[in-house]
Amino acid sequence: MKVKIFAVKKEIYMRKILGKPMFQYVVEAVTHAGLTDISVVIIDNNKSIEAEIKNIFKNINISTHDSEQEEKNKLLTLGANMPLITSDEIKELIKQEEKRIYEAPASTHVNTEKEIAEAIAVLQTRINEKHMSSGVRFIDPKSVFIDSTVEIEAGATIYPNVIIEGDSTIMANAIIGANSQIKDSFIGAFAHVKYSVLDGARVGAKTDVGPFAYLRPEAVIGKSCRIGNFVEVKKANIGDNTKMAHLAYVGDADVGNDVNIGCGVITVNYDGAKKHRTTIGDKAFIGSNSNLVAPVEIGTGAFVAAGSTVTENIPEDALGIARAYQVIKLNWRKK
Numbered sequence: 001m002k003v004k005i006f007a008v009k010k011e012i013y014m015r016k017i018l019g020k021p022m023f024q025y026v027v028e029a030v031t032h033a034g035l036t037d038i039s040v041v042i043i044d045n046n047k048s049i050e051a052e053i054k055n056i057f058k059n060i061n062i063s064t065h066d067s068e069q070e071e072k073n074k075l076l077t078l079g080a081n082m083p084l085i086t087s088d089e090i091k092e093l094i095k096q097e098e099k100r101i102y103e104a105p106a107s108t109h110v111n112t113e114k115e116i117a118e119a120i121a122v123l124q125t126r127i128n129e130k131h132m133s134s135g136v137r138f139i140d141p142k143s144v145f146i147d148s149t150v151e152i153e154a155g156a157t158i159y160p161n162v163i164i165e166g167d168s169t170i171m172a173n174a175i176i177g178a179n180s181q182i183k184d185s186f187i188g189a190f191a192h193v194k195y196s197v198l199d200g201a202r203v204g205a206k207t208d209v210g211p212f213a214y215l216r217p218e219a220v221i222g223k224s225c226r227i228g229n230f231v232e233v234k235k236a237n238i239g240d241n242t243k244m245a246h247l248a249y250v251g252d253a254d255v256g257n258d259v260n261i262g263c264g265v266i267t268v269n270y271d272g273a274k275k276h277r278t279t280i281g282d283k284a285f286i287g288s289n290s291n292l293v294a295p296v297e298i299g300t301g302a303f304v305a306a307g308s309t310v311t312e313n314i315p316e317d318a319l320g321i322a323r324a325y326q327v328i329k330l331n332w333r334k335k
Contacts (some may be wrong), residue, residue, distance in 0.1 A: 001074045001094070003035050008043045012111060013080035014052075017120050018127065019147025019166060022110065023080035025123070027057055030078070032087035039063065040080065076102045081110045083119050123148070131158075153189075177210065185215070188223070201233070204240065222257070236267075239282065252294065253278040262288035262306065269294045281316065 005026055007013045013023040023040070030038055039061040040053060050062050076094065078085065085108055093102055110119045127148055128141040135154030138144060143160040146152075150164045153172040158164075162176050166184040170176060174187045177194035185198040193203070194210035200217030203209055207225040216234035221227060225238055228245040236250045239257035244250065248261050252269040254277065255261070265286050267278040276294035280286065284298050287306030298304060299316035307323045314320035 001035055001037065001076055003030050003038045003076045003078065005030070005038065005040045005078050005080050006043055007040055007080035009081075009111075010049060012116075014049060015116065017083060017116065018123055018145070019149040021056070022083045023053075024056060025083035025148075026078055026080055026085060027060070029085050029087045029090060030076075033090040034087075035076065035090070074100055074102070078104050079109045082108050083110060084108065084122055171205070180210070216251075250278075252276065253280065255280045256282035256284065256300070258283045259286070260284075261286045262290065264289040265292070266290075267292050267294060 005023065007023060014021045027038060036059070041063055042049070053060065053062055076090070082104060085104060093104060110116055124145060127146050128138060128144060131146070131152050132138055132141065136152045137157040139158070140160040144158055144162045146164045147166060149166060150168045150170070152158075152170040155172040156170045157175045159176060159178040161179045163181045164170070164176070165182070168182050168185050170187045171189040171191070173190045175192045176182065176187070177192065179195050180193050180197070182193070182198045184200045186202040187193060188203055188205035188207065190206045191203050192208045196210035196213040196215070198209070198215045201215035201219040201221070203215070203221045204223035204225065206223055207221055207227065209215065209221070209227045210229065212229045213227050214232045215221070215227070216232065218235040219233040220236070221233070221238045222240035222242065224241050226243040226245060227233065230247045231244045232249045232251070234251040236253040236255065238250070238255045239259065241257055242255055242259040242261070244261040245263065247263045248265045250261065250265075250267050252275050253267045259280055259282065265288065268291050269275050269278065278292050278294045279297040281298060281300030281302065283301045285303045286292070286298065287304050287308065289307050290304050291309040292298065292304070293309065293311045296310055297313045298310070298320075299314055299318065301317040302314045303319045304310055304314065305319065305321040305323065308321055310320055310322050
């Protein structure tokens, strides 16, 4: 059987809902029903999106007008704005009676913002129920929004008011705490994310993130790490067992294993024109309120004294102190 999917109004059928353009749900339902001879007819003559559609589905025919040629075979016609239609409904539609052309009811089409919001609610329920049937635990599934592109392994727990988007993977027994937002990120097994935002990050197994941490693109966190409250990481590799308990910024850096980064530590990565990297060796200790002015290297086992502004490399096992001497002026206030 031949299938024609009619696309009218790009702002509707190309609207992304829960990680996919609306028309993609229709095509997937058709293919899951076992139908492969599919054509998309772009009624609004918008050729600019042909490449985008072909990029998603390689074996799909696209035209900008409906051929008036009589179809010899049976024909199923659908709208590209029918994201709620399922493969079972398509099979049932074809079974109902013997005829040459089959059309889905007009009531199944989505056109207005209200209808889109209602469709999202239905799709989200389906997505969450699918995860629950696979062994994922939801504390309050009605408050959780998960894209259809997200993968979650059995044993993971999702708390209320969580958003998981894009190309994200949550491994077994991970816990995603309330009010977290995760996009295009990987969360390892037994990791725990609390009240945090992750965008393009990777979190290793048994690592704790948050509360109120921000992991930006290319943040790669190792196993059994502690990324605490109000810690921001960007374009940095953090080794296993490294701790950043609170109030630190690590950007454009390579940090080894078993490193302790104190409160208020900053990697000063931007000189006003270019970004520079900081390297911190295994088992180094970075004291609180220190500035590491990149490019700079802190050797394996080295110590940086609290309150230092480091501008030169510190060798292995050395102590670096880069701060002014304390001066006390007696009776200064009275004078």
